[in-house]
Amino acid sequence: MDERKITMVHGSGGSATSELINEIFAREYADRTLDEMEDAAVVPGAGTLAMTTDSFVVTPLQFRGGDIGRLCVCGTVNDLLMRGAIPKYLTCGFILEEGLSVETLKQLVHSMAETAREAGIRVVAGDTKVIEGNGGLYINTAGVGFIPDGVDIRAEKAAVGDAILVSGTLGDHHAAILSERMEIETDIESDAAPLRQMVDSLISSGLPIHSFRDVTRGGLGTVLKELAVASGKVFEIEEEKIPVTAKVQDFCGLLGLDPIYMGNEGKMVVILPAEYANQALEIMKSCRYGENAVQIGTVLAAAAGESAAGGESYNAGGELICKTAIGGRRRLDVLQGEGLPRIC
Amino acid sequence: MKLDEIKEFLSGYDGPEINIMEVCGSHTGAIAKNGIPGMLSDKIHLLSGPGCPVCVTPSSYVDRLIELSLTPGTVVATFGDLIRVPGSERSLSEAKGEGARVIMLYSPLDILALAEKEPQTTFVFAAVGFETTTPVYALLMDQLVSRGVNNVKLLTAIKTMPEVIDYLMANGAEISGFLAPGHVSVVTGADAFKPLADKYQMPFAVAGFKGTELLVALAGLVKQIGCPKVMNFYPQVVTASGNQKALALIDRYFEPVDAVWRGLGTVAGSGRVLRAEFSRFDAGSAALSEDVKVNKACCCDRVLMGRMKPTECPLFGKVCTPIKPQGACMVSTEGSCHSWFVNHRT
Structure with missing residues (x-):
């Protein structure tokens, strides 16, 4: 049980930010591209791409049958799938409010990583910001999928x-x-x-x-x-x-x-x-x-x-x-x- | 009669044209949801009366709520439906953007915990409703008095159903029978409509909210047109004499008063206000008689009287939609115009 809370210093861009990223996000999302920690993910492409993005603001963050971490993968992956695409790459932007429990964040990130594995999509890029607030959390995800030749679902x-x-x-x-x-x-x-x-x-x-x-x-x-x-x-x-x-x-x-x-x-x-x-x-x-x-x-x-x-x-x-x-x-x-x- | 026979009877009816009015927003919704208008002979017309409490609340009431919500140290608590109802100039939801303190509650009793936690703040509950909701306000009063809570007040716009039905009929509404409101009747009892049935020589049918229950009640009404009869088709929960305990509790805290109905005007004895001995719990309800139309062409009054179908109003679906309602009937999901709009009734 992690008793710590998110504070503004976690969003400074300095050592506290790196610690947070390494300890929570990088560990869960372990991916050969993400692990490079470059400014942009460089990944192989395809002929026809499907792209989508969605933001998640649900409260409570955790609920029976899921949480915002699972939701933010399902929402974007399902949108790609609805055009017949094979989901490939996911990016995630986290906005954390001051006061968020680090334990909760760990659980949500774990759930997100697990759902991404289930959905067969790689998390290749991410960002974290901290804002003043009351312990809330918002996530934006964007996804890229490849549309196989001959598939035309509209x-x-x-x-x-x-x-x-x-x-x-x-x-x-x-x-x-x-x-x-x-x-x-x-x-x-x-x-x-x-x-x-x-x-x-x-x-x-x-x-x-x-x-x-x-x-x-x-x-x-x-x-x-x-x-x-x-x-x-x-x-x-x-x-x-x-x-x-x-x-x-x-x-x-x-x-x-x-x-x-x-x-x-x-x-x-x-x-x-x-x-x-x-x-x-x-x-x-x-x-x-x-x-x-x-x-x-x-x-x-x-x-x-x-x-x-x-x-x-x-x-x-x-x-x-x-x-x-x-x-x-x-x-x-x-x-x-x-x-x-x-x-x- | 079996359900198939009832359906056949209602679709095959070929007698004189009849108008049946429902005076309960939940009935309005259930009629649309079950696709009932299309199952009736074109000689049977269903009209939506003043059955939505939010819809009949005058604009000055909303204005007063907004004024209170912008007063420092005051929080207005309300059911969700009221938030978007336009006052003379704006709604509570618009006022919220200017810093008004408005909270949405699912039960008036939830205000007790809030008031005890923040004793320096005055909480005003927007006590709007018919006989169905009034017992809860009486229960809240009971708690306020017994716990000695002094920072909760009510702004009341409480209405009663038999009086407004009397008003409609006395003012020439062309109605041949009423679907009596199911939930209201739980409190008042079915017999509350007997004097009206006698006075206007017409049938009343207390109905439930399932499609089959509505069809049965409608068939009952069509068969009894012209007869002063109250039929209870919702006996699972409605008795002849009603909930005496609730009625006594209402009576302890509230007394009858002439009330203003949005679009209709003053209807004698059709409201309830806190008795004089509890007036310290009132947030200024007595003065709220003014009713300004947001849009001069709005026909909510005629719709509420059953003189006009929602679709016959010149604003309907053009400038008046659920997204930008001009009149109260379009605001609440229980309002007749809202229901007609979202269900494409014609």
Whole structure:
């Protein structure tokens, strides 16, 4: 147990900074490029690169099922994967607030290194700053991935007749974070996970995948609406097929939340021609984090004219329609307003 | 009737046109979420009444909260919904950017620990709500009095449901039946709506919040149009006489008062304020009767009366959206315009 706290001197750039880097970061991230401690990482390249960056500001720093260290790898790695890229290099920028426990920092950095190993991505560059504050911590990660020849996965490729698959239960991360913040006792765990194995398996299977999207902030509703708009098609999903655990369902009932708009950190949507849906589901189910994969809907053509009782027409391009359990139809939009507290 | 028969009955109804009003924000949300409007015959119209407490709070109330939050030594505590409601000029959230001290709580009772930790600060709780929430404010008062806490005050905008329904009907609202609010009825009891059913010769159906519960209650109303009947379709939690303990506690600390409803004006006996003997716990609620429209074209008043659908307001979806609400009905997730907007109801 390390009793020390981070102080401004750790950000001086002098000996205290080097000690912190050597003792905590370099040890965990041991990497032939990082270990050179040069001003920039020099690494081999490829033909087509995918690049992404994301910042992580979640509180609490540690929660059931994960922590900010695991999250900051999953978020960036999953974003690379969603374009069909093979994750290669990760950089991380840490902003530490004065008063942060060194023990906590060690645990978070360890968790980050472990998740990076699981995701098969190398941490090749990093930076640390210390600011005044109250023991908080923020992380930015950027990632580079290589896109294999012939892989072209994009939001607008969703086509009429495609199946809409989701890799598992929704709302777990959001509910885990909210319950910690609100001190509601539950054992709901965050789903924070790198989806490397699932994506690699799907791509190497050669199935004609049209789109991937990770279901993060804004939830399934927001993600599917964006895909519907990007492709100009009608997305129709069935409420009863959307996987949500009983615990999360109860938690949502208690707080008036809708799992369709809750954030996740280890779930993805897969869109591909319906005739390949079962093969894709089998692959997903055989992968870590994919055991609850299921088809939740279908991509339909945009067509005018037809309308439901009550005169509401539902089938313009870019619409997301949910068939409700009692047989109604509900139009869904992206999450409006601020919704809920920050969760990543 | 089986569920399939109920669905068939509601979609196949071919009698006179009827307007059914729900007066509970959670019902508004559940109706949209279950896709119920599209399951009804086009002769059955669902209207959203004044069922969102935040939406009916006058602008002067928000102005007073902002004034308090900018007063040195004072912290305003509120439920989240109120933070973005526009006052006459700005919202609490905008005032926060100018240094206002505003905190969001999930339970009013959480203020006790804060007040005991910071005895030199005055904490003002924004006590907004209907009969559902009022018992919690009464519980808070009970704690303040028994623990001798002197640095917590309430700014009240507490409203009651039967009085405003009476006001709507007396002022010519064209409504054939009401979905009575489920949570309010837990406290008041279903019988609270009986005098109204008799006076206006119309049915009331106390309903739960699941899709099937709403369909059953709607079918009940359609069948009983013109009959002075109160039907309780939520007997799991609602009794005829309500929660007597909660009602007694409310009565100990609060008394009826004429209250101003945003967009509607003054409704006799439709509010609750702290009794005179507890006025030291009040942060100036009595003076808050002024209600200024943020945008002159805003039709929240007619929407609340059921005279206009949210989509018929000229501002709806154009200048008035959940991101930049002009009227209160667009602010809260329980507001009728907000619900219609995010669910694309037409």
